[in-house]
Amino acid sequence: DVKVTQSSRYLVKRTGEKVFLECVQDMDHENMFWYRQDPGLGLRLIYFSYDVKMKEKGDIPEGYSVSREKKERFSLILESASTNQTSMYLCASNRPIFVQPQHFGDGTRLSIL
Amino acid sequence: AQSVTQLGSHVSVSEGALVLLRCNYSSSVPPYLFWYVQYPNQGLQLLLKYTSAATLVKGINGFEAEFKKSETSFHLTKPSAHMSDAAEYFCAVSDSAGGTSYGKLTFGQGTILTVHP
Numbered sequence: 001d002v003k004v005t006q007s008s009r010y011l012v013k014r015t016g017e018k019v020f021l022e023c024v025q026d027m028d029h030e031n032m033f034w035y036r037q038d039p040g041l042g043l044r045l046i047y048f049s050y051d052v053k054m055k056e057k058g059d060i061p062e063g064y065s066v067s068r069e070k071k072e073r074f075s076l077i078l079e080s081a082s083t084n085q086t087s088m089y090l091c092a093s094n095r096p097i098f099v100q101p102q103h104f105g106d107g108t109r110l111s112i113l
Numbered sequence: 114a115q116s117v118t119q120l121g122s123h124v125s126v127s128e129g130a131l132v133l134l135r136c137n138y139s140s141s142v143p144p145y146l147f148w149y150v151q152y153p154n155q156g157l158q159l160l161l162k163y164t165s166a167a168t169l170v171k172g173i174n175g176f177e178a179e180f181k182k183s184e185t186s187f188h189l190t191k192p193s194a195h196m197s198d199a200a201e202y203f204c205a206v207s208d209s210a211g212g213t214s215y216g217k218l219t220f221g222q223g224t225i226l227t228v229h230p
Contacts, residue, residue, distance in 0.1 A: 004156070009154075033217075040222060042220045042223045043157075043223075050216075090157070100216055101159045101162060103159075104157040106154070107155070
C-alpha cells in the first residue's frame with residue numbers, strides 16, 4: 001500500500017512566522033501535490049512537482065513556496081504566515097500516467113494566530 | 114480546461130435509503146473521472162475511477178457510478194446507506210492536457226453526506 005505521511009496532524013503558528021509542512025511518500029512516485037482544503041471550496045491545488053527540483057504553480061500559489069530536494073519528500077513553505085492561511089493542507093502523490101489515482105496523506109490542520 | 118460541479122453541498126438520507134451524489138463535468142477531451150471519500154480527520158481515499166472501459170463502475174463499500182456522456186455526468190450511488198457512509202465525497206476529473214499535466218486532478222467542491230438512523 002502507498003503511504004503518504006505528513007509530519008504534523010495539527011500545527012499552531014503565529015502571524016509572520018515561516019512555516020514548513022513536510023510530506024513523505026514511500027512508493028517512488030514522480031508526482032507530488034500540495035492542496036489546501038476549505039469548507040465549500042473543495043481542494044485547491046497550491047503547487048505540484050513532477051520530478052526532483054521541478055515544480056509548477058497550481059491555482060493558488062500566492063504566499064507559498066515549495067521544495068523538492070529528494071524524490072520522496074515534498075515541502076510546503078509559508079514564507080510569512082497570515083491568518084488567511086489557516087486551513088487544512090493535504091499532500092498527495094502519484095505516477096504521471098493517465099488514470100493514476102492520487103494517494104493522500106491524512107492532512108495537516110494549520111492554525112495561524 | 115476541465116471542471117467539475119457537484120450539485121448539493123449537503124445530502125441527508127436515512128439509514129437503508131438510496132444514496133445519490135451528483136457530479137457533472139466539463140471537458141474538451143474524453144475525461145477520466147474519480148470519486149474520493151474523506152472521513153473526518155483523514156485524507157482522501159479512492160472510491161472508484163472511470164477509465165472508459167465500462168460506463169458503470171463499481172467501487173469499494175458498495176458504491177458505484179455511471180458515466181453518461183450525453184449528460185456529462187458521473188453520479189455516485191449506493192442502494193442502501195449505512196451509518197458508516199457519513200463522510201465528505203469528492204468528484205474529480207483527470208487533466209488530460211499531457212506533458213507535466215499527467216496525473217493532475219481537478220476536484221469538485223465536495224458533498225457532505227449525513228446518514229440518519
